[in-house]
Structure formats: C-alpha cells, structure tokens
Amino acid sequence: MKHAPVGIPQPIPSASNLRRNRRPTVARPGSRLTLLLGSLLLLSISTHAATATWLFATNGNWNDGSKWSTGVPPGLADTAIINAAGSYTVTVNGAISVAALELGNPTGTQTLLLGSGNTLNLAGAGTVLPGGLLHLASGGTLSGTGTLTITGAFDWSGGAMEGTGKTVFAANSTVAIKTGDNKTARERTIDNATTVTWTSAHRLSLGGGTVWNNLGGSTLDLQTDAVIDYWFGAGGTFNNAGILRKSAGTATFTFDYTLLNAGIVSVEAGRLSLRRGGTVGGNWQTAANATNSFSGGTFINTASVTLGGAGLFRVDGAIYQADFSQTVPSRFELAPTGTLGGTGTLTFTGAFDWSGGAMEGTGKTVFAANSAVAIKTGDNKTARER
Numbered sequence: 001m002k003h004a005p006v007g008i009p010q011p012i013p014s015a016s017n018l019r020r021n022r023r024p025t026v027a028r029p030g031s032r033l034t035l036l037l038g039s040l041l042l043l044s045i046s047t048h049a050a051t052a053t054w055l056f057a058t059n060g061n062w063n064d065g066s067k068w069s070t071g072v073p074p075g076l077a078d079t080a081i082i083n084a085a086g087s088y089t090v091t092v093n094g095a096i097s098v099a100a101l102e103l104g105n106p107t108g109t110q111t112l113l114l115g116s117g118n119t120l121n122l123a124g125a126g127t128v129l130p131g132g133l134l135h136l137a138s139g140g141t142l143s144g145t146g147t148l149t150i151t152g153a154f155d156w157s158g159g160a161m162e163g164t165g166k167t168v169f170a171a172n173s174t175v176a177i178k179t180g181d182n183k184t185a186r187e188r189t190i191d192n193a194t195t196v197t198w199t200s201a202h203r204l205s206l207g208g209g210t211v212w213n214n215l216g217g218s219t220l221d222l223q224t225d226a227v228i229d230y231w232f233g234a235g236g237t238f239n240n241a242g243i244l245r246k247s248a249g250t251a252t253f254t255f256d257y258t259l260l261n262a263g264i265v266s267v268e269a270g271r272l273s274l275r276r277g278g279t280v281g282g283n284w285q286t287a288a289n290a291t292n293s294f295s296g297g298t299f300i301n302t303a304s305v306t307l308g309g310a311g312l313f314r315v316d317g318a319i320y321q322a323d324f325s326q327t328v329p330s331r332f333e334l335a336p337t338g339t340l341g342g343t344g345t346l347t348f349t350g351a352f353d354w355s356g357g358a359m360e361g362t363g364k365t366v367f368a369a370n371s372a373v374a375i376k377t378g379d380n381k382t383a384r385e386r
Helices: 015-021 031-048
Strands: 051-053 079-082 088-091 095-098 100-103 110-114 119-122 125-128 132-136 141-143 147-150 153-156 159-162 166-169 174-177 183-186 189-192 195-198 204-207 210-214 219-222 227-232 236-240 243-246 252-255 258-261 264-267 271-274 278-286 291-294 298-308 312-315 319-321 326-328 331-334 339-341 345-348 351-354 357-360 364-367 372-375 381-384
Touching (some): 100 119, 100 132, 110 119, 125 132, 183 210, 236 243, 264 291, 278 312, 298 326
Parallel strands (some): 079 100, 095 119, 100 125, 110 132, 119 141, 125 147, 132 153, 141 159, 147 166, 159 183, 166 189, 189 210, 195 219, 204 227, 210 236, 227 252, 236 258, 243 264, 252 271, 264 278, 271 291, 278 298, 298 319, 312 331, 319 339, 326 345, 331 351, 339 357, 351 372, 357 381
C-alpha cells in the first residue's frame, strides 16, 4: 500500500464515497437467535401454565392425558386438581413435577398412590383435603421445595420424604405410619399438629438434618417395637412440644432423633431407647414395667423437668448431664457405659441402682432419707470429682 507524501493535504472524502465504502455491520452469530429462543421459551412457560383437573371418578394413571381436563397430564408449571366425587385411585407413574396440588372431596375417598420407583416433586403449595388420601408406599418419593398440608389423610407404608420442603399434618388430619417397607426422611421438615399412629415394624432412617416438629396438642404414638435410626449427615431432630408416647410393644423402640423435649415423653409399655442425645425438659413419665433408656449422646436437663411414674429411668450408654438441680422420685439406674454428670445437684428420693458406669463432674448426688440405694454387680464403676 502506498502512503501519501508527508505534508501534502489529502482530499476529504465526499458523503457519497463514505456511504459507498462503509463496511456493513454484521450481527454476531446466534445473538438474535438466542434472544428469539429465550423469548419463545418464556412465552411458552407463561402460556402453558394450566390448571388440570381429573375428570372421572375412576382409577387411572397420572400420565394418562385422557383423564385430565387439559388433555395432557399436568407438568412443572401446572396445578393438578383431583376432586371428582367418588372413591378411586390415581397412581403416580413416573417422575412427576407440579407447581401445586389439590386432592380431596368429602364425597368418597380419592387416593393418590405414590410408590414403585415413582416421584412427586411439589414446587409450591399442596393440600390434601378431607376425603383425600395420599399414600406414600414402597419405592415412592415425595420431594420438592413446596409445602404439602394434610387436612385429610396420609398413609406412610414405605418410600421417602425428602427435599427442603415441608409436610404439615394439620389438626384433626388422619396420619398413619404403617407396615409395608423401610422408610427414609432426608432434609424435609415435618410439622405435626395431630395424632400420628405408628404401627409399622419397618425402620425409618434419618439423614441430612431432617426435622420433626411435634407441636403443642399433637401426639406421636408408637404402638409397636421398631427402629428410627441415624442414616447420614446431621441425622434428624425431634422438637417435642406435644406428646411422644410408646403405648404398646413389649420390647424396644429405638429412637435416633436428637430429642429436644419441652412437652411430654411417656413410656407405657416396653422400652424406649433414646440414642442421639438432646435436652431433658418438660414431663417424663414411665409406667410400671416400662423403661425409658438414655442410651447414647448427651442429655442435658433444664430448669423445668419432671421424671415420674412407677417405671425405670436408665442411663446406659449416654451422658445424663444435670446442670440444673433436680429431684428424681422414680426408680433410676446408672448402668454400664452410662455417665451421671453436670454441675447441678441430683436428689434421689426413690430407688437408685448403680450397676456400672461413672459419676463425675462438679455437681452432687444426694440419696435422700428413705431412698433405696443398691450398688450392684454389672461392671466396673468410677467416681471422679463428684
């Protein structure tokens, strides 16, 4: 390319020449297409969010579009309504996600069956109304970030509750944990305001910091011998402002929730084994021939706690840390691998058996007049500081 000599003025290009020589602007490949596709996607989502209603009082599969008012099964952005009067079962068959769910009609029983490797993911609000029954069965998974409120009925015979959402058992709802298969709870929060009956012989495994809030006026009634066990991570926490009761079963119910008690713990039959520690507040009652075992972790008493009844309280693998002074009129046993500790004064006015374990800490143990104290065969014993 030749360059103009230095110092010689160059002619100014005319407007026509500028227009003639201007390089055309080229859009970046895909930019307009991307914007167009994004707009179409948003339009599709907004225009296809629908309310799909189950049309007939007949059994059927969720994915059968002919059963829904929209002609297709409800999906991620949709609200699913199953409220046709009558008694029938809708079976979830697949990995289903919906924005909202309504189930139930007072005329008949409308059952939504969730099992056999299928999933119901709820992103928003869900309600099981009177007449409605949600049955979580073996292989089924209830998940999502939404809140499912049960005012009708809920049967849990197997499968999993998971995700960061919440399941609410409203007052006067009918909730049963039944025999069928093992169950898991991962992350999910359960708020209980009714009486939940547990008759299942199968285990429930806890992981990921799942929480059961037993609200004031509620009851979890353990009517058999079974296992709630630690699974992984933060396990599970049971916040009890209501009643935790073992009402039947002659053997042991193992309870691996961390138990934070401000309500009532009542053992009416067999043995309740508490293995993950917690707080000992509220009212604890153990009936004759029944045992409440502190079997693992550290249990810290509070300023307001009562241990009562004609049964046995046993420390056999846990630390019972009495940082507040407390009087125990019920029979109490410090057993092998158990520890009685803390800074408070524990006064025993009933029977006290020491068959093993340790007394330690800067607190005090007082055996009151007329108490019955026996140091028994079982295992070696230690006393440190106390």
